Amino acid sequence: MRSNSPEVPDEQRKLTRPAMRLMLKLTQGTALLFCSFTVLATPQIQTWQTGNGAKVLFVPAAEIPMLDVRIVFDAGSARDAGLSGLSLLTNGLLAEGAAGKNSQQIAEAFESVGAQIEYDAARDMAVVGVRSLTESRYLSVAIESLQQVLTQPDFPPVAYQRELNRMKIAVKARQQSPSALASVAFNKAVFGTHPYASPISGSKESLEKMTLEDVRAFYQQYYVASNATVVIVGNVEREQAEAIVKTLVSALPVGEKPAALPAVKPLTEAKKIVIDYPSAQTHIFVGQPGVKRGDQDYFSLYVGNHPFGGSGFTSRLVDVIREENALAYSVYSYFSPLRELGPFAMGMQTKTEQTEQALTLLDQQLKKYVEQGPEKDELAASKSNITGGFPLNIDSNGKLLEYIAMIGFYDLPIDYLDHFIDNIKAVDVDMINDALKRRVHPDRMVTVVVGKQQ
Amino acid sequence: MKMKSIVGLLVISTLVLGGVLYHSKEPVPESSDEAVKSYQLSNGMKILVIENHRAPVMVSQIWYKVGASYEHDGITGVSHVLEHMMFKGTEKHPAGEFSEIIAANGGEENAFTGQDYTAYFQKIANDRLELCLELEADRMRNIIFDEKEFKKELEVVKEERRLRTDDKPSALTYERFKAVAFTNSPYRRPIVGWMEDLETLTVDDARVWYETWYAPNNATLVVAGDVLAEDVIRLAKQYFGQLPMSKIPELKSRHEAKQYGTQRLSVELPAKIPYLIMGFKAPNLTSEIVGTEQEQELYALEVLAGVLDGGDSARLSKNLVRGQEIANSASASYGMSARHETLFVLSAVPNEEVAIEVLEFALREEINTIKLQLPDDKELDRVKAQVVAAQVYKQDSTFYQAMEVGMLDTIGLPWHIKDEYVEKILAVTAQQVQQVANKYLTDDRLTVAVLEPLPIESNVAENTNAAVSAGEQNAQ
Numbered sequence: 001m002r003s004n005s006p007e008v009p010d011e012q013r014k015l016t017r018p019a020m021r022l023m024l025k026l027t028q029g030t031a032l033l034f035c036s037f038t039v040l041a042t043p044q045i046q047t048w049q050t051g052n053g054a055k056v057l058f059v060p061a062a063e064i065p066m067l068d069v070r071i072v073f074d075a076g077s078a079r080d081a082g083l084s085g086l087s088l089l090t091n092g093l094l095a096e097g098a099a100g101k102n103s104q105q106i107a108e109a110f111e112s113v114g115a116q117i118e119y120d121a122a123r124d125m126a127v128v129g130v131r132s133l134t135e136s137r138y139l140s141v142a143i144e145s146l147q148q149v150l151t152q153p154d155f156p157p158v159a160y161q162r163e164l165n166r167m168k169i170a171v172k173a174r175q176q177s178p179s180a181l182a183s184v185a186f187n188k189a190v191f192g193t194h195p196y197a198s199p200i201s202g203s204k205e206s207l208e209k210m211t212l213e214d215v216r217a218f219y220q221q222y223y224v225a226s227n228a229t230v231v232i233v234g235n236v237e238r239e240q241a242e243a244i245v246k247t248l249v250s251a252l253p254v255g256e257k258p259a260a261l262p263a264v265k266p267l268t269e270a271k272k273i274v275i276d277y278p279s280a281q282t283h284i285f286v287g288q289p290g291v292k293r294g295d296q297d298y299f300s301l302y303v304g305n306h307p308f309g310g311s312g313f314t315s316r317l318v319d320v321i322r323e324e325n326a327l328a329y330s331v332y333s334y335f336s337p338l339r340e341l342g343p344f345a346m347g348m349q350t351k352t353e354q355t356e357q358a359l360t361l362l363d364q365q366l367k368k369y370v371e372q373g374p375e376k377d378e379l380a381a382s383k384s385n386i387t388g389g390f391p392l393n394i395d396s397n398g399k400l401l402e403y404i405a406m407i408g409f410y411d412l413p414i415d416y417l418d419h420f421i422d423n424i425k426a427v428d429v430d431m432i433n434d435a436l437k438r439r440v441h442p443d444r445m446v447t448v449v450v451g452k453q454q
Numbered sequence: 455m456k457m458k459s460i461v462g463l464l465v466i467s468t469l470v471l472g473g474v475l476y477h478s479k480e481p482v483p484e485s486s487d488e489a490v491k492s493y494q495l496s497n498g499m500k501i502l503v504i505e506n507h508r509a510p511v512m513v514s515q516i517w518y519k520v521g522a523s524y525e526h527d528g529i530t531g532v533s534h535v536l537e538h539m540m541f542k543g544t545e546k547h548p549a550g551e552f553s554e555i556i557a558a559n560g561g562e563e564n565a566f567t568g569q570d571y572t573a574y575f576q577k578i579a580n581d582r583l584e585l586c587l588e589l590e591a592d593r594m595r596n597i598i599f600d601e602k603e604f605k606k607e608l609e610v611v612k613e614e615r616r617l618r619t620d621d622k623p624s625a626l627t628y629e630r631f632k633a634v635a636f637t638n639s640p641y642r643r644p645i646v647g648w649m650e651d652l653e654t655l656t657v658d659d660a661r662v663w664y665e666t667w668y669a670p671n672n673a674t675l676v677v678a679g680d681v682l683a684e685d686v687i688r689l690a691k692q693y694f695g696q697l698p699m700s701k702i703p704e705l706k707s708r709h710e711a712k713q714y715g716t717q718r719l720s721v722e723l724p725a726k727i728p729y730l731i732m733g734f735k736a737p738n739l740t741s742e743i744v745g746t747e748q749e750q751e752l753y754a755l756e757v758l759a760g761v762l763d764g765g766d767s768a769r770l771s772k773n774l775v776r777g778q779e780i781a782n783s784a785s786a787s788y789g790m791s792a793r794h795e796t797l798f799v800l801s802a803v804p805n806e807e808v809a810i811e812v813l814e815f816a817l818r819e820e821i822n823t824i825k826l827q828l829p830d831d832k833e834l835d836r837v838k839a840q841v842v843a844a845q846v847y848k849q850d851s852t853f854y855q856a857m858e859v860g861m862l863d864t865i866g867l868p869w870h871i872k873d874e875y876v877e878k879i880l881a882v883t884a885q886q887v888q889q890v891a892n893k894y895l896t897d898d899r900l901t902v903a904v905l906e907p908l909p910i911e912s913n914v915a916e917n918t919n920a921a922v923s924a925g926e927q928n929a930q
Contacts, residue, residue, distance in 0.1 A: 063849075103766070169727060169782045170782075177622070281617060311557065351612075385558060392562065
């Protein structure tokens with residue numbers, strides 16, 4: 001395969017950055033360059049609030065007899081408060097015992113109707129949800145089971161101990177993955193004392209310290225209605241959607257929205273972290289704190305990153321590192337926006353003997369780009385790619401759900417999708433240059449290198 | 455969820471094999487109209503269209519009947535290296551231009567190589583089909599094989615191999631497991647190729663491979679999305695219709711040699727977590743057995759995999775992850791869609807302090823239980839309910855639907871069998887599940903591989919004072 005998809009530093013997966021995951025390609029001048037879509041109907045998001053304060057976003061989609069519902073809480077690892085891994089463990093225990101049913105009974109309930117439960121915790125978000133058929137005899141079972149998992153988890157000690165042990169093995173497994181070692185070290189160095197610095201899946205020490213009481217307390221504090229965003233996409237009418245939401249969350253206590261996260265501090269100097277590891281390749285991350293959701297520079301930086309390392313095969317990094325010098329299979333850069341400043345990261349892996357050469361090229365490219373910004377035609381190509389490719393990002397229920405969850409959770413404008421293309425089009429070279437110079441500091445980067453040291 | 459559809463398992467297991475199948479994400483399913491319209495050009499090229507007017511987008515895929523299983527020792531990996539070379543340009547569209555044009559038009563494009571196929575795709579606005587076909591037709595016949603470009607790309611491929619296999623203990627173990635499990639089947643070779651073979655691969659190897667297999671009469675175009683079949687066919691005729699046919703070599707039929715007793719291997723390398731793989735040789739679906747009684751065995755094997763690992767309520771999770779609490783994770787998989795005999799694979803990661811022998815014994819016990827006691831109806835119903843639901847969920851992805859028919863057609867199966875998949879799964883009985891367990895999960899079909907971790911020599915040196923900035927240091 002020829003893909004150049006990024007190895008995401010740290011375990012933040014699908015949840016946090018739908019828009020940033022566009023690994024598209026851009027271009028130079030061809031006759032076809034500025035063709036854009038005729039008329040794109042963006043889905044209209046309906047929104048309301050439940051009696052106990054949960055925010056709801058709903059998009060009806062009648063084409064397929066299925067429904068996706070997801071409840072998002074501000075209960076990701078940013079809320080671990082020193083007990084790294086607590087958010088993920090709490091989330092993972094919801095379906096391990098609820099309303100008096102054990103793990104087996106819960107799994108059987110979902111699977112007997114072909115429903116797929118989802119649960120995950122990332123930096124900012126913790127989610128619980130289900131994909132189900134909409135035929136009522138199936139849907140009712142799926143929603144009832146989800147309601148139990150969400151509002152009546154029992155946290156049985158047996159399940160707690162088992163899942164804790166499984167997490168310890170996952171932590172141990174990081175020690176045999178140079179990319180995992182690199183990403184953990186990268187986040188630690190970039191975020192310092194900020195909660196974003198700790199691994200989502202915990203550390204050996206934090207997991208030793210954890211107790212079942214910590215899990216219960218975490219659940220009680222964060223899995224509350226005023227901290228919940230409910231997202232629904234699928235083949236139901238508004239009235240039915242309201243009933244489903246009511247069933248799901250009305251038993252959640254109102255609770256409180258958690259306090260704002262501390263701001264991420266900028267780096268004051270360059271740091272280099274070297275980890276000796278007996279791998280064939282050296283894994284490299286270079287980066288710094290980047291951008292937030294809703295940030296005034298978001299579109300400038302997103303579009304600005306695109307021709308640099310965000311557009312795959314038409315990006316400068318791929319061109320120089322992979323195509324010209326054959327130093328890596330995968331090389332990229334991205335901004336991963338979070339509630340507070342998420343990482344700006346450049347990543348690649350190269351045969352160990354080539355490490356210095358690859359690092360030098362990466363550094364030169366970054367300096368040059370921050371100094372000079374994109375060429376006009378590069379920018380035009382990027383904008384054309386992003387706007388032209390936008391319909392691909394909302395062409396399925398699954399993708400819509402991701403987008404809408406992001407919009408709801410981060411309190412972005414409800415018409416975010418309607419204005420996305422205009423926001424991209426509005427970015428010009430000057431805005432990018434200005435944002436890059438203010439926000440990206442090549443002389444104050446964290447560099448992480450994991451590989452064989454001579 | 456292990457059982458998605460007829461090709462779902464293949465996708466998953468190919469990923470497990472450390473294969474070269476693209477994408478880290480599971481294919482997201484998308485079309486409500488299941489009808490596939492087919493057509494053949496006079497030069498033998500096949501065209502399959504799935505109309506789905508949900509969103510103004512489409513996916514275009516070209517599938518070639520060639521992949522790692524077509525290779526022979528000494529040139530392993532050539533199909534995949536050729537896939538990379540397909541982006542190196544033609545006279546008409548020099549290197550990089552293909553990607554640039556697709557990107558300028560808001561599209562995404564990539565390619566993937568499997569055991570039995572090589573495929574190229576674009577996801578793009580529905581009014582850009584002509585552009586995709588023009589570019590694909592051009593590179594089907596006109597790729598430039600420049601030695602310098604080839605050598606560079608080969609280095610990229612080696613980096614890919616290091617990334618995906620060499621530095622991943624479980625992927626490396628799986629590669630060696632397959633090399634032992636199969637005696638003479640081409641599936642014993644890795645898709646990405648042995649590093650030793652990559653070292654000696656030449657631009658001529660790639661060119662010969664291209665000239666041998668890349669021709670309209672060895673390719674299938676699949677287009678799915680907001681398009682009209684008549685437009686697709688018209689444009690396909692326009693761009694591919696003039697391409698000359700090739701004489702495609704006839705492959706000899708290959709059959710895996712008989713195995714005598716259980717085969718074992720241990721893979722010792724720096725790692726932290728042991729890993730166990732148990733693979734039983736199992737039949738693949740061929741066009742000859744479609745519609746016969748023998749075919750039902752394969753569906754029974756799929757249901758058997760579901761009984762063991764069709765979700766969190768299935769036996770491996772229930773008994774080994776929970777229950778005895780000896781496995782950190784455990785899985786079972788089987789995929790019938792392959793050109794050659796395949797594997798029914800169980801794999802597991804032990805919990806702390808659990809000996810690998812204990813885990814192997816427990817997996818064998820699970821198999822023995824099925825051999826001796828009929829699985830109960832509720833269990834089978836759960837497996838089947840998930841298959842029925844997955845069939846609906848897959849409508850959420852046009853890409854996946856295109857992939858399903860493209861893959862079936864390319865491995866030589868009638869693509870309409872995908873429509874019978876659910877029905878055939880639903881027809882499987884508890885007795886059949888027990889019968890196939892007894893017939894196929896036997897010691898003389900078994901290969902057991904164990905990853906035995908050696909110590910990792912490493913230490914962490916952290917220079918937080920950073921008197922010298924990373925940038926300055928690099929510039930020296």
